[in-house]
Amino acid sequence: MNIDCTTSLIEIKSQHISLKVPHLSVKTHSNRPSLKPLRNVTRRKMKSKLVTKNKFYNPCNEVHTKTNGTTCGLREIMIGRCSHYQYIKNGFVQPNGSRAKNCTELYEAFESAVRYKSYCNMNMSTYGRYFELALGDLHVINRAMFWSGTYAIAHTYGSNGRNYVTLEDTLAAAMVNGLTWCGKENDTEGFDFVSCPYRCKDNQWADYAFWGLASKTFAQLAAGEVYVVLNGSQANGKSAFRNDSYFRSFELPNLRQNGTYRVTKVNILVLHSPDAEVVERCGQKSLLELERLVQNKGFDYACEDDPEELILIMCSEHWHARECQVARQVLRQTWNKKLYGISNSNRNLLSLVIFSLIFGFNFIF
Amino acid sequence: MNIDCTTSLIEIKSQHISLKVPHLSVKTHSNRPSLKPLRNVTRRKMKSKLVTKNKFYNPCNEVHTKTNGTTCGLREIMIGRCSHYQYIKNGFVQPNGSRAKNCTELYEAFESAVRYKSYCNMNMSTYGRYFELALGDLHVINRAMFWSGTYAIAHTYGSNGRNYVTLEDTLAAAMVNGLTWCGKENDTEGFDFVSCPYRCKDNQWADYAFWGLASKTFAQLAAGEVYVVLNGSQANGKSAFRNDSYFRSFELPNLRQNGTYRVTKVNILVLHSPDAEVVERCGQKSLLELERLVQNKGFDYACEDDPEELILIMCSEHWHARECQVARQVLRQTWNKKLYGISNSNRNLLSLVIFSLIFGFNFIF
Numbered sequence: 001m002n003i004d005c006t007t008s009l010i011e012i013k014s015q016h017i018s019l020k021v022p023h024l025s026v027k028t029h030s031n032r033p034s035l036k037p038l039r040n041v042t043r044r045k046m047k048s049k050l051v052t053k054n055k056f057y058n059p060c061n062e063v064h065t066k067t068n069g070t071t072c073g074l075r076e077i078m079i080g081r082c083s084h085y086q087y088i089k090n091g092f093v094q095p096n097g098s099r100a101k102n103c104t105e106l107y108e109a110f111e112s113a114v115r116y117k118s119y120c121n122m123n124m125s126t127y128g129r130y131f132e133l134a135l136g137d138l139h140v141i142n143r144a145m146f147w148s149g150t151y152a153i154a155h156t157y158g159s160n161g162r163n164y165v166t167l168e169d170t171l172a173a174a175m176v177n178g179l180t181w182c183g184k185e186n187d188t189e190g191f192d193f194v195s196c197p198y199r200c201k202d203n204q205w206a207d208y209a210f211w212g213l214a215s216k217t218f219a220q221l222a223a224g225e226v227y228v229v230l231n232g233s234q235a236n237g238k239s240a241f242r243n244d245s246y247f248r249s250f251e252l253p254n255l256r257q258n259g260t261y262r263v264t265k266v267n268i269l270v271l272h273s274p275d276a277e278v279v280e281r282c283g284q285k286s287l288l289e290l291e292r293l294v295q296n297k298g299f300d301y302a303c304e305d306d307p308e309e310l311i312l313i314m315c316s317e318h319w320h321a322r323e324c325q326v327a328r329q330v331l332r333q334t335w336n337k338k339l340y341g342i343s344n345s346n347r348n349l350l351s352l353v354i355f356s357l358i359f360g361f362n363f364i365f
Numbered sequence: 366m367n368i369d370c371t372t373s374l375i376e377i378k379s380q381h382i383s384l385k386v387p388h389l390s391v392k393t394h395s396n397r398p399s400l401k402p403l404r405n406v407t408r409r410k411m412k413s414k415l416v417t418k419n420k421f422y423n424p425c426n427e428v429h430t431k432t433n434g435t436t437c438g439l440r441e442i443m444i445g446r447c448s449h450y451q452y453i454k455n456g457f458v459q460p461n462g463s464r465a466k467n468c469t470e471l472y473e474a475f476e477s478a479v480r481y482k483s484y485c486n487m488n489m490s491t492y493g494r495y496f497e498l499a500l501g502d503l504h505v506i507n508r509a510m511f512w513s514g515t516y517a518i519a520h521t522y523g524s525n526g527r528n529y530v531t532l533e534d535t536l537a538a539a540m541v542n543g544l545t546w547c548g549k550e551n552d553t554e555g556f557d558f559v560s561c562p563y564r565c566k567d568n569q570w571a572d573y574a575f576w577g578l579a580s581k582t583f584a585q586l587a588a589g590e591v592y593v594v595l596n597g598s599q600a601n602g603k604s605a606f607r608n609d610s611y612f613r614s615f616e617l618p619n620l621r622q623n624g625t626y627r628v629t630k631v632n633i634l635v636l637h638s639p640d641a642e643v644v645e646r647c648g649q650k651s652l653l654e655l656e657r658l659v660q661n662k663g664f665d666y667a668c669e670d671d672p673e674e675l676i677l678i679m680c681s682e683h684w685h686a687r688e689c690q691v692a693r694q695v696l697r698q699t700w701n702k703k704l705y706g707i708s709n710s711n712r713n714l715l716s717l718v719i720f721s722l723i724f725g726f727n728f729i730f
Contacts, residue, residue: 016669017592017632017634017669019672060452071452071453072448072452073445073449073451073452076448076468077445077452078445079441079445080441080446080449083437083441083442083445084446086437086438087425087436087437087438088442088544100437103438227382227384269384272700272704278703278704281704306700307382308693308696308697309684311700312677312680312692313681316681319677323696323700323703324696326699327693327695327696327699328673330691330695331673331676331677332673338637338688339643339646
């Protein structure tokens with residue numbers, strides 16, 4: 001043990017540089033449309049009610065600002081992502097050595113489902129061929145990770161398929177994640193680049209046409225043990241296992257119960273964010289119902305609140321949260337010891353930890 | 366303060382789920398070729414010495430495995446990334462509302478520099494037009510982050526330009542980051558998809574043609590305060606501020622000393638990885654020389670060892686490291702208290718922290 005009490009704390013702290021608070025997730029939420037309670041609706045041929053000033057106006061040709069319509073460069077972005085996925089990322093999700101897919105063919109299968117079509121004329125089979133081409137030969141064994149209300153942390157932890165595979169790590173979803181698109185009838189481009197409706201009053205299936213089928217298809221590919229990251233700190237009376245979640249509506253019902261590639265166990269990870277209330281934990285409220293549903297389907301069930309692996313990530317992203325302060329101080333002092341071999345700082349830390357633990361963390365905040 | 370001693374620890378731990386160790390960085394290193402000490406070399410027209418069995422053989426048309434040559438789908442990936450960068454990412458690095466660049470034109474400027482050309486016939490001006498088109502109108506003010514030996518953590522913390530802007534967050538570098546390419550003379554494709562040399566014995570400038578100019582150009586765009594993340598735990602006798610680093614060879618010499626967009630201050634962040642030795646810290650060895658060079662150029666200088674923001678990220682990625690264990694336990698117990706209001710666990714933790722701090726962390730490992 002190297003103790004060097006001659007180095008003063010003043011010297012150590014003299015050059016503090018003001019740094020930005022870490023925000024590690026670039027994309028913090030999904031762009032799946034939120035679900036309304038599912039109803040049975042008679043599908044009718046609908047006309048888009050959107051009116052644009054000039055039907056040949058395309059903002060992609062102008063000085064660029066983000067629009068509410070189809071993402072400019074949709075074709076190039078999708079084909080580029082497909083090539084990246086297959087030639088660079090390949091190996092994380094799809095087995096190395098598998099036959100490369102034709103990215104142009106994939107894009108065209110997607111395009112033919114949407115281009116020149118009215119948004120409200122979509123349904124759950126619209127993108128069928130696209131998903132079949134993109135995911136037809138895939139099985140995600142012991143690595144599938146579902147999420148609900150936990151987009152950012154599930155994806156940070158999953159690490160683009162390196163640790164776990166989320167829906168967004170599959171080729172079909174990776175090609176469009178974060179993009180917006182909607183078709184436009186009687187238009188030269190066939191896409192509406194000005195505004196997409198997001199909601200179709202008389203045909204809710206239009207809203208789920210892509211992400212509903214994506215979720216269903218991904219659930220059907222999951223095998224062995226699967227992982228579900230839920231939010232036990234939901235505000236505004238929302239449950240961790242919500243009635244109107246994609247997980248409940250499209251994923252859980254489609255996990256395979258039979259065959260070689262059946263699901264064996266469902267592992268639930270319930271997270272409670274720093275600085276947020278604990279609304280539900282394993283074995284409580286909606287999680288009791290989830291347990292019953294999982295067991296009724298014949299799967300093993302396990303549930304864990306806040307695995308350590310994920311707490312540290314939560315604190316990395318919520319640096320200033322009350323519950324992360326003592327650990328942050330512990331790390332500072334550990335590194336000071338590593339750097340300078342100081343034992344004085346240990347005594348400061350010790351006082352901090354003793355008081356904070358005895359008096360409930362309140363005195364330091 | 367809510368204390369509920371009726372919940373036993375056994376109940377809490379009964380459903381532990383075995384999880385993967387977090388690895389948050391998908392890409393852990395740069396693909397800039399490493400530098401040799403720069404020499405003055407008379408440039409000569411060289412012929413590539415690579416021999417392939419069949420000069421019309423292109424592995425991209427086969428069942429896909431990674432090759433050592435040009436990345437399959439280079440054109441599609443580059444144009445797709447360019448579109449993504451401008452239509453989705455735009456705002457992080459380039460000002461929102463700036464005129465969209467023509468991605469095909471950009472790719473073609475890149476392609477014309479390399480296609481049908483011998484690898485060894487490159488030099489530091491080869492990609493000049495590409496960088497001018499891609500970065501001509503950019504200034505990175507108070508947010509430029511350089512790195513040397515710290516690729517993964519600098520990029521995790523920089524968060525794709527959200528916090529800080531690294532070279533790889535600029536359009537010119539983002540379009541090719543992680544890709545491989547080399548031209549091939551007398552070939553129908555004009556690219557060698559089988560193997561790229563990486564080293565040109567008689568013309569070292571070929572090796573730096575792209576990433577050398579990229580580093581130089583990025584340094585010239587940096588303004589105000591800049592940040593440099595260095596590795597104070599380098600193994601094998603390497604320095605934190607190395608003679609043969611891109612930072613020293615291409616970046617530091619090109620920081621602007623004059624004009625509206627001059628650099629005012631260089632902030633050095635020296636990191637010491639968990640479970641690694643402290644080889645150098647601020648004010649020691651090569652960092653003394655760095656300080657002298659920075660001050661000679663008229664910039665203010667600051668240096669900080671292991672800012673807290675970065676320690677937590679290092680521990681998120683090196684979960685099992687000795688120096689992260691106490692903080693990990695502190696977080697576990699903090700969350701147990703949040704979840705179950707247990708005070709018993711505080712006493713366990715207190716013992717752990719007291720002993721680890723007094724006896725130098727050794728007893729628990």
